[in-house]
Amino acid sequence: MSQWLDNAIFYEIYPQSFKDTDGDGIGNINGITEKLDYIKSVGCNAIWLNPCFESPFGDAGYDVSDYYRVAPRYGTNEDLKRLFEEVHKRDMHILLDLVPGHTSVEHKWFKESMKAEKNEFTDRYVWTDSIWEEPEGMGCIRGISDRDGSCAVNFFSHQPALNYGFYKPDPQKKWQQGTEDKGPLSTLNELINIMRFWLGMGCDGFRVDMAGSLVKNDADGKGTIKLWQKVRSFLDREFPDAAMVSEWGEPDKSLQGGFHMDFLLHFGPSHYNDLFRCEEPFFSSRGKGDVSEFVKKYTENYEKSERKGLICIPSGNHDMDRLSRSLHGDELKIAFAFLLTMPGAPFIYYGDEIGMNYVENLTSVEGGYNRTGSRSPMQWDKSLNAGFSTAAPEKLYIPLDGSSNRPDAASQLADKSSLLNEIKRLIVIRQSHKALQSKGEIEFVFAEKNSYPLAYIRSSENERLLIVINPSSEKKTFNFSADLKQKIYSFGGEILSDGGVITAEPSCAAIYALSGSYS
Numbered sequence: 001m002s003q004w005l006d007n008a009i010f011y012e013i014y015p016q017s018f019k020d021t022d023g024d025g026i027g028n029i030n031g032i033t034e035k036l037d038y039i040k041s042v043g044c045n046a047i048w049l050n051p052c053f054e055s056p057f058g059d060a061g062y063d064v065s066d067y068y069r070v071a072p073r074y075g076t077n078e079d080l081k082r083l084f085e086e087v088h089k090r091d092m093h094i095l096l097d098l099v100p101g102h103t104s105v106e107h108k109w110f111k112e113s114m115k116a117e118k119n120e121f122t123d124r125y126v127w128t129d130s131i132w133e134e135p136e137g138m139g140c141i142r143g144i145s146d147r148d149g150s151c152a153v154n155f156f157s158h159q160p161a162l163n164y165g166f167y168k169p170d171p172q173k174k175w176q177q178g179t180e181d182k183g184p185l186s187t188l189n190e191l192i193n194i195m196r197f198w199l200g201m202g203c204d205g206f207r208v209d210m211a212g213s214l215v216k217n218d219a220d221g222k223g224t225i226k227l228w229q230k231v232r233s234f235l236d237r238e239f240p241d242a243a244m245v246s247e248w249g250e251p252d253k254s255l256q257g258g259f260h261m262d263f264l265l266h267f268g269p270s271h272y273n274d275l276f277r278c279e280e281p282f283f284s285s286r287g288k289g290d291v292s293e294f295v296k297k298y299t300e301n302y303e304k305s306e307r308k309g310l311i312c313i314p315s316g317n318h319d320m321d322r323l324s325r326s327l328h329g330d331e332l333k334i335a336f337a338f339l340l341t342m343p344g345a346p347f348i349y350y351g352d353e354i355g356m357n358y359v360e361n362l363t364s365v366e367g368g369y370n371r372t373g374s375r376s377p378m379q380w381d382k383s384l385n386a387g388f389s390t391a392a393p394e395k396l397y398i399p400l401d402g403s404s405n406r407p408d409a410a411s412q413l414a415d416k417s418s419l420l421n422e423i424k425r426l427i428v429i430r431q432s433h434k435a436l437q438s439k440g441e442i443e444f445v446f447a448e449k450n451s452y453p454l455a456y457i458r459s460s461e462n463e464r465l466l467i468v469i470n471p472s473s474e475k476k477t478f479n480f481s482a483d484l485k486q487k488i489y490s491f492g493g494e495i496l497s498d499g500g501v502i503t504a505e506p507s508c509a510a511i512y513a514l515s516g517s518y519s
């Protein structure tokens, strides 16, 4: 069942910024199809496609107005179907982005739901039964409907919350429905119909947006877990091979809900930002970072999720600053040596493989705000608009990185020492060692407070690999006695093992096969 996840390496595509084939200044589905060979050549064998459905684009498509239709600016359902087929021809897989928690205010369900007369969509969203009562702690839409009530929102105030019920409805608040009430059950039924529609057309599964927040007043996630279990039994019955990856950030819960993998997120208690995006990131060569809290939290989650490869660490995504805003040059290569040797499926955000910049000082586009700088058009080559589009540069829906030395894929492919080629090397190594893939075990052997390097062992039935990561510009040592059998990979320097001490050269990353025991 979805065994392909065991060695999946994902490439995240933000469709509006990837490749424009019709010259309107915005990316489209056929552009993605055209670039599949590139994605495959990087070594990625799976794709997560950000929302591509009809939407007024107040939140870049996370405000869906028709779940069954590709946004005309991206093409047609037929184009998407053809993309699925081309992906499969290349032995690759593709996940669509499912946004189950909210719609756009423009969705026809919401328009019906706003009406004063009862209809089949009256209970599709979370409404109070008086305009003067707000749904506590949720934010709301009020005063734009004939219906006397306020509607809870999930994210921006134009994203009304779909009604999956309350875990424990407050008996004083008659408008709070239970998860087994008719309205919530019909919302869930519709969600299943949407999944059935796209899986039937050939997609391989979903990345699920805000998966942990569907049932309301559900602090421990019990109601939401139960809801996903129902989805899981639908999938087991009809699409047993479908893969499910959650934006939840609590792998023990998402696992119970039947997800295969969960993301390590840049918010909440994960300490992910300690590594890449803070004042002194661990991966900076200044060597003033701290990896220990991250490792502590990661290990906790790893134990809770039965030591399975369920936690996916992304290089970045459309919601956070580009990696290269805080890391540069060799630091990026060393960060990728880490990302590509951890359990779970690695996710590479489009353009991170060439170190694309965060474009500073952009005006917000389509609800991006500070995220807009991480969503600029992909830089393919040195031709007009970096090969993204043939439109006049001022027509591009987000401006390109204007810096004179902006990286591009073609130049990096031609340069042996580029970030892109280093990533390709690392991926080949990952794919030829089961121990490095999603389900290989991990054991941290050195991850001390305010210290370098970071070292861990990945293992499978017949192999144990020691990975040592030293981003700092100084030589570092730690006590560990092991027999280094064979070098599998090194970047920036070597690792020496001598009398129970391992020494790592400045700014280096290395993978060694171990023989015998270690301590």
Ligand code: GLC
Pocket: 059, 062, 063, 099, 155, 209, 210, 247, 318, 319
């Ligand atoms: C997720 C998406 C983000 C979106 C939000 C609301 O966090 O990744 O881009 O704005 O959900 O749907």
